[in-house]
Amino acid sequence: QETVCIFGTGDFGRSLAFKMLQCNYSIVFGSRNPQKSSLLPHGAEIFSYSEAAQKSDIIIIAVHREHYDFLKELTEVLKGKILVDISNNLKINQYPESNAEYLAHLVPGAHIVKAFNTISAWALQSGTLDASRQVFVCGNDSHAKQRVMDIVRTLGLTPLDQGSLMAAKEIENYPLQLFPMWKFPFYLSAILCVFFFFYCVIRDIIYPYVNSKKDITFRLAISIPNRIFPIAALTLLALVYLPGVIAAILQLYRGTKYRRFPDWLDHWMLCRKQLGLVALGFAFLHVLYTLVIPIRYYVRWTLKNRTITQATAKTQDLFSTSTAWLSDSYVALGILGFFLFVLLGITSLPSVSNMVNWREFRFVQSKLGYLTLILCTAHTLVYGGKRFLSPASLIWYLPSAYVIALIIPCTVLVIKFILILPCIDKTLTRIRQGWE
Amino acid sequence: QETVCIFGTGDFGRSLAFKMLQCNYSIVFGSRNPQKSSLLPHGAEIFSYSEAAQKSDIIIIAVHREHYDFLKELTEVLKGKILVDISNNLKINQYPESNAEYLAHLVPGAHIVKAFNTISAWALQSGTLDASRQVFVCGNDSHAKQRVMDIVRTLGLTPLDQGSLMAAKEIENYPLQLFPMWKFPFYLSAILCVFFFFYCVIRDIIYPYVNSKKDITFRLAISIPNRIFPIAALTLLALVYLPGVIAAILQLYRGTKYRRFPDWLDHWMLCRKQLGLVALGFAFLHVLYTLVIPIRYYVRWTLKNRTITQATAKTQDLFSTSTAWLSDSYVALGILGFFLFVLLGITSLPSVSNMVNWREFRFVQSKLGYLTLILCTAHTLVYGGKRFLSPASLIWYLPSAYVIALIIPCTVLVIKFILILPCIDKTLTRIRQGWE
Amino acid sequence: QETVCIFGTGDFGRSLAFKMLQCNYSIVFGSRNPQKSSLLPHGAEIFSYSEAAQKSDIIIIAVHREHYDFLKELTEVLKGKILVDISNNLKINQYPESNAEYLAHLVPGAHIVKAFNTISAWALQSGTLDASRQVFVCGNDSHAKQRVMDIVRTLGLTPLDQGSLMAAKEIENYPLQLFPMWKFPFYLSAILCVFFFFYCVIRDIIYPYVNSKKDITFRLAISIPNRIFPIAALTLLALVYLPGVIAAILQLYRGTKYRRFPDWLDHWMLCRKQLGLVALGFAFLHVLYTLVIPIRYYVRWTLKNRTITQATAKTQDLFSTSTAWLSDSYVALGILGFFLFVLLGITSLPSVSNMVNWREFRFVQSKLGYLTLILCTAHTLVYGGKRFLSPASLIWYLPSAYVIALIIPCTVLVIKFILILPCIDKTLTRIRQGWE
Ligand SMILES: Cc1cc2nc3c(=O)[nH]c(=O)nc-3n(C[C@H](O)[C@H](O)[C@H](O)COP(=O)(O)OP(=O)(O)OC[C@H]3O[C@@H](n4cnc5c(N)ncnc54)[C@H](O)[C@@H]3O)c2cc1C
Ligand SMILES: Cc1cc2nc3c(=O)[nH]c(=O)nc-3n(C[C@H](O)[C@H](O)[C@H](O)COP(=O)(O)OP(=O)(O)OC[C@H]3O[C@@H](n4cnc5c(N)ncnc54)[C@H](O)[C@@H]3O)c2cc1C
Ligand SMILES: Cc1cc2nc3c(=O)[nH]c(=O)nc-3n(C[C@H](O)[C@H](O)[C@H](O)COP(=O)(O)OP(=O)(O)OC[C@H]3O[C@@H](n4cnc5c(N)ncnc54)[C@H](O)[C@@H]3O)c2cc1C
Ligand SMILES: NC(=O)c1ccc[n+]([C@@H]2O[C@H](COP(=O)([O-])OP(=O)(O)OC[C@H]3O[C@@H](n4cnc5c(N)ncnc54)[C@H](OP(=O)(O)O)[C@@H]3O)[C@@H](O)[C@H]2O)c1
Ligand SMILES: NC(=O)c1ccc[n+]([C@@H]2O[C@H](COP(=O)([O-])OP(=O)(O)OC[C@H]3O[C@@H](n4cnc5c(N)ncnc54)[C@H](OP(=O)(O)O)[C@@H]3O)[C@@H](O)[C@H]2O)c1
Ligand SMILES: NC(=O)c1ccc[n+]([C@@H]2O[C@H](COP(=O)([O-])OP(=O)(O)OC[C@H]3O[C@@H](n4cnc5c(N)ncnc54)[C@H](OP(=O)(O)O)[C@@H]3O)[C@@H](O)[C@H]2O)c1
Ligand SMILES: CCCCCCCCCCCCCCCC(=O)OC[C@H](COP(=O)(O)O)OC(=O)CCCCCCCCCCCCCCC
Ligand SMILES: CCCCCCCCCCCCCCCC(=O)OC[C@H](COP(=O)(O)O)OC(=O)CCCCCCCCCCCCCCC
Ligand SMILES: CCCCCCCCCCCCCCCC(=O)OC[C@H](COP(=O)(O)O)OC(=O)CCCCCCCCCCCCCCC
Ligand code: HEM
Ligand code: HEM
Ligand code: HEM
Incomplete structure (x- = not known):
């Protein structure tokens, strides 16, 4: 039975x-006023800070950084x-140095290990560890880190060594953080939506109103979203x-894969997953909006x-x-495209992607991904059909919205x-050789 | 090469x-009649119980509790x-003490570790470990526990230390157990369904029959379920x-978060995930039933x-x-509500929720969750539209079913x-401070 | 700080x-021409092969098998x-012996451990370890294996011991490999689709054409797929x-569960999950195709x-x-069947199935699975309705396609x-006893 000391009640x-006692550790609290309170978990002892420190060689500092001075x-x-x-802070990059490094400066002789800050007190107490069970651990002393990681593992959490x-x-x-990788896709799609919203409102609502004084604002609820x-x-x-595709052109042009891509391209490539899921x-919304078409009062009325x-x-x-x-x-092309789209989504689930090897993952994401793109582009082209570019x-000199939407997909497909x-392809393969 | 002894063939x-031999252990069986049988996995030796025990310091007791006496x-x-x-039992709480504790009484000098009981023999043999790979381990001697957990890990399973x-x-x-956390949501929804079933049958089938002798029992197949x-x-x-919301009121009233909630509230809060997934x-069923409306013979006939x-x-x-x-x-409100609903479902998947931090998880579950509730309530309110409360x-003095359905959501939203x-909010935040 | 040597730059x-330096290891390269290049990760040293080997007792051989001779x-x-x-090869079973065994022959005195071959260089470098994080490890010396597994774990990957x-x-x-378990389901469904495609084309397109010269080839896009x-x-x-069901009959006939099933049955049983997911x-496609029916021009035209x-x-x-x-x-039967089908799919997700115990998993997969089969069969039977077998x-003496489709499901249900x-059931349970 190992004894662990916790500073701060x-x-x-x-x-x-509470959690550590459940897992058979014995706990010693260090506190400013060491008196047993009914709030303390049953079985823990309590001492002054200096006394408590002597009882164990692992001490967890459950105190805010602001009060570290003692x-x-x-x-x-x-x-x-x-x-x-x-410890956690209230804002990102609140202090110039991290709390752990600050602690290392304060107490030079000790081995500092950062851990547990991602776990919520409530989650520990109530047992509903629904969000991440991952505990990021770092520290300069690998033995100390190992000890802490053992504790983490014993508590049923997943330690992840992050280095020094x-x-x-x-x-x-x-x-x-709040979904940092999703920011770019989110803003991008917001911009896209706003642009196409105004575009469609002009073409589909303002124009008919100006031209024939028809009030068809109700289209804002379903028809317009189902274009956007x-x-x-x-x-x-x-x-x-x-x-x-851009990366490939760049590599072909440079003749080597060893020069870094420009930053914007790097970042873009790293958030492709998020872009794809937002897409x-x-x-999914398009499919739902499409399937309710026959239920709409307007459609029924028109048909009748x-x-x-x-x-x-x-x-x-x-x-x-x-x-x-x-x-x-x-319609058939749309359905098949959507089906493959959903397959791509399913293989993005962390537990599924963890079961497939690289070859399989890239087969789905790259090969099936392009097939999805082809099917969806064809779906839109055939939908345009005879009216296309007529x-x-x-x-008002504006083409249909979907004509604009087709520019990027068609470009990508042609270059690919x-x-x-x-x-x-041979040149490119030779350049890229060794990456997988 | 470590030698492990197994009692019981x-x-x-x-x-x-069989599995351990694959992972490079050497195996010694202890048996009542120690003769090689063709059923024993190739490579294992077999002895009498006492002989076998001497060959290894880890002994796995693969015998039913009823035969532990020897x-x-x-x-x-x-x-x-x-x-x-x-060992496992046939019924929950079959014996006053657990099998492992019983074994500890029988053999006082040994270190008892409980493990492996959640794994099925068939799964081990056939390799299709599709259900849980988690092996719960407990025991009083931490060294012994560590040894067993190492074996578990080597077999490709996930050991989880559960303490003493x-x-x-x-x-x-x-x-x-059979889905213990899903019992309450299941019974609750069964009761809801039965109640609204009779309510709708009375309003939508019996009343027209009594009033105008129309036989519209066929509504039982789709129309009624699509209300329920x-x-x-x-x-x-x-x-x-x-x-x-109740918890918040309670905490405000008490002025502290440190008094436990009543048991019913605690239990209710712990099965919110399950309630939400059943919802x-x-x-999902509602959406499917709605989307098939235009295919129905009755609807086509009426329209025609x-x-x-x-x-x-x-x-x-x-x-x-x-x-x-x-x-x-x-309809648009319903679609957007359903979309967010599905997002909530996706973030409930263990592998996804494990990738997000607390802030992100609570953002989705709490903020987007309320948004879902608002959209779904608005969907129903607007559906009621002009007829609402008319x-x-x-x-027969009974309002439409959806009017009743709106009572709880509206109450929750108003209190929130x-x-x-x-x-x-400031008072509440002060009270709750420190939980995350 | 542990030092690890890597042969091959x-x-x-x-x-x-690069990855190991991030995780606080110190790295020594062995190379044919030991000169610092700008490509080498910052912090690593470089020596000749023999010099480098002396700096560490773990040496990672990052060289192709073809060049092992040195x-x-x-x-x-x-x-x-x-x-x-x-090392990896380019083809399955390219050499008679594995690369690791070949290495063991070449360097008799060393402890060979196989690891890391499933991880892609690009993934390590870019940090997007989206596909499998599982590192399979094997080797004859368990201490050496343990050392390597510790490194794997420190890098944030999941080691899986595979034995000797x-x-x-x-x-x-x-x-x-490329989805080996999915091959059989894939080919089987391809055959099924092709067969029923021709069957339906004959009945639904060629026959009307021959009989009444009607050109209804447009049915190839939606109507025919929605039969197939x-x-x-x-x-x-x-x-x-x-x-x-076959296994049960076999076991009943043999009176024991201890005789192996024939190979084809074994293989079939192991790919039931994949079969089910393809189904x-x-x-899912059938549902989408069905829900778009009312949008189709042909349907609208006919109704009008x-x-x-x-x-x-x-x-x-x-x-x-x-x-x-x-x-x-x-339709209602179809919806309920599809709903349960989706539930089966959700419980197949590795992260979900890992959260349930055997009893729960088999309850869903076996009980709910049969219920799904019953509902789907009933859906088809009732769809046939009055026309069934008329x-x-x-x-041309050919019955409707769905009549043929009903043969296997009905047979399974009757035998079950x-x-x-x-x-x-009692006999069977007695025979199977002990498997779970
Ligand atoms: C619904 C949906 C879900 C998605 N989910 C994911 C997801 O979970 N994870 C994800 O990463 N993407 C995801 N994506 C994005 C996309 O499918 C992948 O990024 C896809 O692999 C891109 O294929 P590509 O052929 O354009 O890439 P590539 O042509 O491979 O990209 C070109 C460049 O990338 C480098 N490269 C990339 N990967 C490798 C590799 N493994 N080995 C060697 N070199 C490589 C090459 O060196 C080359 O320079 C998703 C997309 C959608 C639509
Ligand atoms: C489809 C669907 C799926 C769902 N999946 C899940 C799921 O996977 N997991 C899940 O838990 N719920 C799930 N839910 C339920 C629900 O979304 C969450 O419980 C949600 O967090 C409740 O939000 P709330 O704002 O009412 O809770 P709160 O207002 O947070 O609850 C109030 C009380 O809970 C305490 N509390 C709760 N969590 C914390 C915390 N992290 N830190 C501090 N205090 C806390 C507070 O002290 C307060 O006393 C799901 C719901 C739906 C509809
Ligand atoms: C959408 C979908 C998803 C599916 N996903 C999965 C999946 O993720 N994993 C999966 O395995 N299957 C999956 N399946 C296949 C199928 O549901 C299961 O294989 C199911 O358990 C078969 O039930 P059964 O009653 O026919 O099997 P059984 O009647 O159990 O099979 C008979 C024989 O199998 C033996 N047996 C099988 N399992 C056990 C056990 N646990 N303990 C003891 N004996 C056993 C018995 O000894 C008996 O000899 C899926 C199917 C569908 C349609
Ligand atoms: N790339 C991947 O994604 C990946 C994934 C898993 C496994 N692997 C395996 O890792 C190994 C190395 O792959 P790699 O992609 O790094 O290959 P690589 O880029 O071609 O590098 C091979 C290295 O081997 C060394 N080498 C020693 N003797 C050699 C000789 N006679 N001829 C050529 N090179 C010699 C060279 O290093 P010096 O010049 O310094 O001597 C060379 O840089 C392979 O066995 C491969 O299967 C690769
Ligand atoms: N709560 C969470 O969910 C969570 C999650 C991750 C990390 N953290 C981190 O854990 C640390 C503690 O958080 P907490 O929520 O436990 O805070 P808290 O409830 O405010 O407790 C802080 C404790 O610090 C001690 N302390 C020592 N000197 C102090 C001083 N001068 N003034 C005030 N307190 C002093 C007090 O214990 P004594 O009275 O016994 O001396 C006090 O109980 C913080 O660094 C926080 O970032 C919290
Ligand atoms: N089967 C599963 O899927 C599973 C899963 C988890 C846990 N378990 C647990 O594993 C234990 C063994 O289960 P099992 O399925 O292997 O049972 P089993 O097939 O009935 O085997 C029990 C073995 O116990 C030995 N034994 C010793 N004294 C005995 C006696 N007086 N009467 C009968 N047998 C005696 C026998 O081996 P010898 O003839 O060699 O002495 C016999 O083969 C049970 O505690 C069970 O709860 C089983
Ligand atoms: C019918 C199609 C239904 C599609 C539903 C819409 C999907 C919308 C996708 C958005 C998902 C965002 C999740 C956000 C959580 C998050 O941030 O999660 C964060 C994590 C980690 O993110 P980082 O990579 O940024 O760290 O991301 C994930 O793990 C994402 C996995 C998402 C998987 C989506 C899977 C869709 C599966 C569809 C299965 C469906 C079958 C449906 C058939 C009809
Ligand atoms: C289109 C929407 C489709 C929705 C499908 C209906 C979902 C019904 C939800 C019930 C799920 C119950 C699973 C039971 C298994 C279980 O008990 O599982 C048990 C485990 C653990 O349970 P405990 O918390 O009780 O231990 O629970 C889970 O892990 C539940 C995760 C379920 C996640 C459901 C995710 C729904 C995802 C929808 C993705 C879809 C995209 C669809 C787009 C169209
Ligand atoms: C609406 C229903 C949506 C159904 C969508 C169609 C599903 C099609 C199923 C094929 C899935 C194949 C995945 C291939 C990846 C792979 O090979 O993955 C490989 C891994 C491991 O394979 P091995 O067992 O062969 O090693 O397989 C899996 O882990 C498969 C898990 C797949 C789970 C599918 C879950 C469907 C969930 C549906 C949830 C939806 C709710 C939707 C509500 C509307
Ligand atoms: C089940 C799958 C699908 C069906 C049934 C479907 C159906 C339709 C229909 C009926 C339209 C015409 C809408 C209208 O008349 O206003 C349409 C338009 C369109 N669809 Fe789809 N679709 C599906 C999937 C997809 C997918 C996956 C994509 C692309 C990612 C896509 C992209 C488009 C585009 C760009 C348009 C043109 C929008 C416009 O300007 O009006 N569809 N689809
Ligand atoms: C794709 C999403 C959705 C669509 C297209 C949709 C559509 C509809 C339609 C057409 C009706 C009227 C049914 C009828 O005439 O009998 C309806 C009713 C209703 N919907 Fe939805 N809906 C959706 C999602 C939701 C969601 C997510 C909820 C709530 C959780 C919900 C709750 C209700 C309720 C309570 C009613 C009233 C039922 C009654 O008494 O008839 N809907 N919806
Ligand atoms: C949302 C769920 C479902 C709905 C709304 C639905 C609806 C329909 C409809 C409308 C038809 C007639 C199609 C036609 O007129 O050509 C049909 C046929 C059929 N359905 Fe479903 N279905 C559903 C789910 C399923 C499922 C899960 C299965 C089986 C796995 C299934 C198997 C069949 C079969 C075998 C036919 C006969 C195909 C033929 O020969 O025409 N259905 N379904």
């Missing part, structure tokens, strides 16, 4: 003690001990595969009135096989097609 | 030996050895966020006949912009709105 | 060094050291549960014209309650029903 100190006076007692810094104490800054920033979302999905999907979200008009006039449309072909094929569909021509 | 003993006689030989208890031998009872009950399921979804979703299931009637009478309905707005908006929609008023 | 050597001359220096073989060096062959083949996919889904679903994919015809003739169809019942029930639906009759 605050929320986190108590929760951690540790300076304990330097003697803490010499050679393992001090675990678990220099990593503490990053570890302290981690719990303050698929266009955003298609554009984002193309933007997922664009950086790979999937938009595609058209039928009544024809019935009254006793005329019937002729069946057009080519329209049937076009209409059925673009001058009649220009409104050139890149896989045998002669170019 | 039954199914589990053999399967475990171990008593081996007390001498087993002194200081590590005995691994892997007192945890054995819980570990033994674990494989006998969304109502259950909405109610359950509201019940997910109700306990948080998602119902919402209405058109024919109007065509014959040569009248056309006027287009109502306000109806178009209402119809499109409630006396004409009362049938009060709680986030700056003055109250 | 190629892509993999450098990437690994190691022979270093035999003396390498005596007693741990050599980590990380004999496992190296399999480990080397692993990264060259659900039929494939249903058949595959039945084939998931067929082997269990889910087809079912039928309405106009009736309106002109001033007739109205009578409402048929039995048709309403049949139509609504088969001679009028025979075309017989197997769970109390008398037979």
